[in-house]
Amino acid sequence: MSDVLDLTARLDAPPATVYRALTEPEALRTWFAEHAEATPDRFAFWGRYTPQGEPGRQRLLVAETDRLLRFAWVLDGTETTVELRLAEAESGGTTLTLAQTGVPTMAELMEPAGRRDGLHTLHTFWPLAIARLAEYVEGRELTPACDFSPSRPAEIRIEVTVDGAPEEVFESLVDPKRIARWFGWEAEVEPRLGGRMALGADGRIFEFEPGRTLAYSDEEGAIVRWELAGSAGRTRLTFVQSGFPAGEPDNAAQHEAGWLGGLAELKRLHTLGESWRPLTTEPED
Incomplete structure (x- = not known):
């Protein structure tokens, strides 16, 4: 069984600013991931701030300037699709919508089997990522990132x-x-x-x-x-x-x-x- 994770957020910055934060490597390394690469043909992120943070898990699918970023992301051996859409909000700023396929259903989340650092993490990973993105584009102090590495502290x-x-x-x-x-x-x-x-x-x-x-x-x-x-x-x-x-x-x-x-x-x-x-x-x- 699988579900689709859908989130919508309103950011106080124009779509062009948000898109740059999503696609410029230096920006990504500030608010999103320990390591990141972004070119017209490649979108990748990895490291301790990423669930199952080994390199080589993402594949760029579509990038439309100031409008859309879509990429594949392999977690727990399953290829999921992440789509981030940007639109100018009526009251100014940006409406960001995120959808990721292949996430566990709520029943599976309540009774996870085995490790929880991949697909089971997405319901907490993405709200934090969007919060840090908002802080970054709005010029506020960043909330700390989460450490997903196997060597992280037990508390x-x-x-x-x-x-x-x-x-x-x-x-x-x-x-x-x-x-x-x-x-x-x-x-x-x-x-x-x-x-x-x-x-x-x-x-x-x-x-x-x-x-x-x-x-x-x-x-x-x-x-x-x-x-x-x-x-x-x-x-x-x-x-x-x-x-x-x-x-x-x-x-x-x-x-x-x-x-x-x-x-x-x-x-x-x-x-x-x-x-x-x-x-x-x-x-x-």
């Missing part, structure tokens, strides 16, 4: 800077409605020591200092910890998740990509305020 550690005081950012970590905006769905939260917290791990809060620290763990050994430090009206936010089973770095990578995409949206939420809208959307069923 997740991310540091980002968020516009807003620590107390404001902390509220976005414990208010279910705000969590739903940047993470994609509402979490269950009892904001107190010993309270329940279901966000990345479904467990109990064992550290709770508003504006400073939030930590919780589940019965299977997963631990999630948030630390906040403020300076000049901004917050340095450190996120750590540990407790992944030994020998499953690809599991940690898949989750890391998801967290990074969420944190990119958290940054947008605090930067844009009331004008915030989700960066990426999927078609409604």
